[in-house]
Amino acid sequence: MFVTETAEKIKSMEIRGAGRIARAAAEALRDHALAVKAQNNTAFRQDMERAAAELVATRPTAVSLPNAVHFVMAGLGAAKTTEEAQVSVIRRAEEFINSSRHAVEKIAEFGARHIRDGDVILTHCNSEAALGCMIEAHRQGKEIEVFATEVRPRNQGHITIRTLNDAGIRTNFIVDSAVRSFINDVDLVIVGADAVTVNGAVVNKIGTSQVAHTASEARVNVIVAAETYKFAPRTVVGELIQIEERPPGEVLADEIAKTLPHVTVRNPAFDVTPAEFIDLIVTEQGAIPPQMAYVIIREYLGWEIGEFHTAFDMNANNGE
Numbered sequence: 001m002f003v004t005e006t007a008e009k010i011k012s013m014e015i016r017g018a019g020r021i022a023r024a025a026a027e028a029l030r031d032h033a034l035a036v037k038a039q040n041n042t043a044f045r046q047d048m049e050r051a052a053a054e055l056v057a058t059r060p061t062a063v064s065l066p067n068a069v070h071f072v073m074a075g076l077g078a079a080k081t082t083e084e085a086q087v088s089v090i091r092r093a094e095e096f097i098n099s100s101r102h103a104v105e106k107i108a109e110f111g112a113r114h115i116r117d118g119d120v121i122l123t124h125c126n127s128e129a130a131l132g133c134m135i136e137a138h139r140q141g142k143e144i145e146v147f148a149t150e151v152r153p154r155n156q157g158h159i160t161i162r163t164l165n166d167a168g169i170r171t172n173f174i175v176d177s178a179v180r181s182f183i184n185d186v187d188l189v190i191v192g193a194d195a196v197t198v199n200g201a202v203v204n205k206i207g208t209s210q211v212a213h214t215a216s217e218a219r220v221n222v223i224v225a226a227e228t229y230k231f232a233p234r235t236v237v238g239e240l241i242q243i244e245e246r247p248p249g250e251v252l253a254d255e256i257a258k259t260l261p262h263v264t265v266r267n268p269a270f271d272v273t274p275a276e277f278i279d280l281i282v283t284e285q286g287a288i289p290p291q292m293a294y295v296i297i298r299e300y301l302g303w304e305i306g307e308f309h310t311a312f313d314m315n316a317n318n319g320e
């Protein structure tokens, strides 16, 4: 798919979910590298950098997106000819896509071990990593039941309940504000992540922090299912994750909003859950307490501190 087409689909959320947008960006860079007709290595590099910047600019919060682009674009580093650069970008894009799929499978395997026979699980939004854990537990023969929230305003809960239904898992569909009413019926909360910061805070769909806070008050464990490429390297040098604020029309129809001149609609797409409300983060490298986030950034993302100052300058204004 062309870069601009992929960028549009990510922006409009036709392609959504932190893992999916990362893979779609890698695919777009691969296809672009195959298609681009550059006169020399420098022109090729500049063209690829423009494409990378366009993809990274689509959605500011899910760090999987710049991490995937960074991984693919690192292929340009040592290449001496256009051909070498092309081959390297394509190879790295394929590597990212395959390892991302593999990571989601591994998380399902590890996460399912934390689900007991008879557990009632609550999930918020639509996370393939979180759903993978539940589906794997069900596949292993554990009797589970799920509470899935609606997820206003984009209703990702509808996708979640379809997936759970198709897997044959008993599911209760509730509005977002009903979480506290049902939390005492729940044994475990499992959600995904768009970003994990160095201090173990998890950035995920708006409402996640309310869910986690409610769970903590009720002594219900909270597990976050997150691939290592959702950890945010630049938070090591103090950068904050930008919370995407989406168009007000997603919350209140423009025709109604027009009649309410004193009302401002706010539509942040994500919120931050502090580490204290999270019991475990399940990654493809194993399950860690949130306080160990730095180890994942250092060991598995392969970023050197020096790189933080130069790489992704196209994304450098993302801190708030």
Ligand code: RI2
Pocket: 016, 017, 018, 019, 020, 124, 125, 126, 127, 128, 129, 130, 156, 191, 192, 193, 194, 204, 205, 269
């Ligand atoms: P996976 C989604 O963001 C949700 O916040 C979800 O929890 C997170 O990405 C991770 O999803 P959005 O694109 O990568 O719906 O686990 O705004 O599928």
